[in-house]
Amino acid sequence: MKRILPLAFAVLKFVSGFFLISAAYELQRDEYLYLNQGQHLAWGYLEVPPLIAAQGWVSLALGGGEGWVKFWPFLWGAGTMYLVVRLAGRLGGGWFAQTLAGVCYLCSAFARLNLLFQPNSFEVFGFLACLYGLVGYLQEERVRYLYLLGLGLGLGLLNKYTTLFFIAALGGALLLTPARRLLGHRHFWGAAGVALLLWLPNVMWQISHGIPFLHHMALLNQTQLVHVEAADFWKAQLLMCFPALLVWAPGLLALLLARAFRPYRAVGLVVVLGVGLLAALHGKDYYALGYYPVLFAFGAVWWEARLAKFRWQRLAQPALLAVPLVLHLAYLPLACPLRSPAEMAALRPRYQHLGAYRWEDGQNHALPQDYADMLGWREMADKTWAAYQSLPDSVRAGTLIHCANYGQASAINYYNRHRAMPPANSLNGSFIFWYPSLNQCRAIIVVDDEPDEELAPHFAASRRFATVTNPYARERGTHITIGIRPDSAVLNLVRREWRTSLASWEGN
Template identity: 60%
Template sequence: MKPSRQLPLLLFLLKAVSSYLLASRAYELHRDEYLYLNYGQHLAWGYLEVPPLTALQSWVTLALGGGWFWVKFWPILWGSLTVYVVARAVQRLGGGAWAVLAAGLCYLVSAYARLNFLFQPNSFEVFAFTLACYLLICYQQEARPRYLYMLGVGLGLALLNKYSALFFIAALGVGLLLTPARRVLATRAFWLSAALGLGLWLPNLLWQLRHGIPFRHHMQLLHDTQLVNVSGADFWQDQLVTCLPALWLWVPGLLALLLSQALRPYRVVGLIYCGGLLILTVLHGKSYYALGYYPILFAAGAVWWERQLSRRPRAGRVLRPLLLLLPLAVSVPVYPLLFTLNPPARMLEVGQRYRSMGVLRWEDGQDHPLPQDYADMLGWQEMADKTWHAYQALPAATRAQTLILTANYGQAGAINYFNRHRAMPAAHSFNGSYLFWFPDSTARSWQHILIVDDEPDENLNARFQQVHRAGEVQNPYAREKGTLITVGSGPDEAILQQINQEHRQALAQWGKFGGL
């Protein structure tokens, strides 16, 4: 093994092992993770929320049993690969062991510690963007077509992962046009690379076109319900906070890429950051949308610092160890926000210390006792178990004619995940991609409707022969606290028609749909 490859591999292993060790099992999976895991039972070329790459990971996870280890395997894998690529980028830019450690440590203790813990498309996006920038650096040094082909494949997979990859590609295009790197546009390899990326994305693109481009409606809903609460000032304040332990690294890294003579060949990478962040600012993007643009700046910043310190040997002997300790010192106070170290009761107290940083602000723009991510990782198994017991209490002869209807995708996904090994019908919802998986109610004779809702209808009694409350989520820390599990037996025709109508109306909002 080449000595130069050992340190990046050690960082890879450190990231993988520490991610598992620093995760408290006092928390369950996140609301979004249950939705993405449900994708694995409905493989398709597209979903209303994201493209299909996450579904493939979900399918593998469920095939391996669906346990906590395998759910977390994917984000931890992509995070570990990202820190490896960052370390290799440092070496490509001429950095030594100190620079590799500086960039790697900054990645390990910044917001990626939290991001790479959740089974969501975001971890792969950060990896894909970092890899793309690394490949651009490689091509600028060697001009080998293979780097462009790898770039095309990487960006194609990024498009199969999240549509926000289009913003990165737009920023890349602008960066190429504004720098001498534009000469790559005249090469055959570049256009073959573009064809590779488009070819990978094409099945999902066709799915979008066939289904009326639901991505547009998804973005509109996201804007109206969440992004409208994000201001440009808040977005940029969060940019300073999320990567605070690496602020001393990424700011010089960006400036060096844009202005220094030594890194001039790689200016396109700095412009990608500028273009991508400008797009996200204009579109009121959430702060974490920008996380994919920073890791490569860590690499550039580490190389810049190492060169500055090498010119001042005496100061360097003092500053080198101090600068390596700096990200650790800065991140220790916010470790409770990076890792699920504290159980919920303790987090109530800890969270108040960071109120001014906005960590208690939820998507509704209001502050709450726990950070939203933490509250979204509680109460799900309680809900699923109580739903199972409510189902088991139904008469055996009519139990199979039960519709389980939930108010949102988190409830449906959690019920399906925790009951995946039990003989029980799947839970459904009018929320998100569950619209595609809803059973044909006209072909079924429902004897019971099991309703899971955080805002239950008070008029249910008139719609059933018998209604009773079977359970309630009581976890005081859960975002779903108070969610009721109601069993209605003997539904009348009006409620059945209402269910069918609500399903059709929800589908109609997304455009013209064909079958999956």
């Protein structure tokens, strides 16, 4: 049972992903970027470390279909589910505790998180793997668990830089509890060495490029994190895993206060310090999701022990299992993109007070931002292809496709990957490393939601070819403009913008 039940839940989690996305939606903006990074393998990128790009490369090598793109978040979600249920069993929980822990993971914010090909799914898996290793060592004192911890930290650093905050929380938790004895264990530092060795290539890449991570954090603070209010952050912590509140909240309190869980007090402090650090730094609310799965396991075991002494145990157990399921069903339209865009827009009055329709700009919109970011991309790519096809043969070979942001360029490249046309480019994000030479440029296709009309006289001919019209897409109104035979002023302007962008990222 200790192995079969976790495996059964993992399979359920993996398979369920295929039924939680409506065909009305496409891939999400960031997913296209990570796939595009998979075509330019390196030890680092301006946005993220290299692990997500390696997964993108594999997906593209297998054909690049949406099923292969979604394979990764489904896999990491299933892996996290396995560890959640397995951890409940390792803590002494029986079938009820393991089932309750699995249901909590299935019915909380991870249902949505594990649908998107982003670093977040592996981050949650990695954090839980580290805490699983810590629990395993505290139970058995076998060094293999320390190296599992080191492996999780090393891969986590290759996946997302927020792992640094987790490491800080882990260090603080060890110092504040009897688990500090680990700091004098040679294999603990051996595991730390494994983590550093895994991360080292990315560190060298950062150093060789002027540590662009610092510039990336500065941009986030100026454009996105500036809208993160403390009250909204804590409200989101309540809402993201609200269906499982009756489990994770007692789990956290038990970790910090209960005598039975005293050996694992450091685990509880990792959660407190990690989430507190993110709140202090105005991190996005979902950055904290990786700290909750471990609480499902501890909370489920706590409940099983309490109900064992309850007279109506046989009634209480199914009732407790039903709570997260019922609450999850009530908020399922927000958790997963199952309903069409029009239906989701109609539901806005019901859910708007939860902040679900509030975007990074701090304003409410017709759809949740993730949903709006999953629309209009194929239309944009097809219209860009049509614009390219409309060009005369004399200029087609020297065409530059210039996009205002990485989402546009990445999506155009994804949907046109089997068509004979040049790749789309941008001066946004990591695309600055892949921007082509302009020496043979004879035509420019500009994809921009705010095109500069003053540039038209600098082309021998210029015309608006098409516009993205999907009413629910975040890219609605993006224009596709064709300019033939640009003059030197336009080309020099692009070169200057490229040099300026590169210098700002590389600290020059």
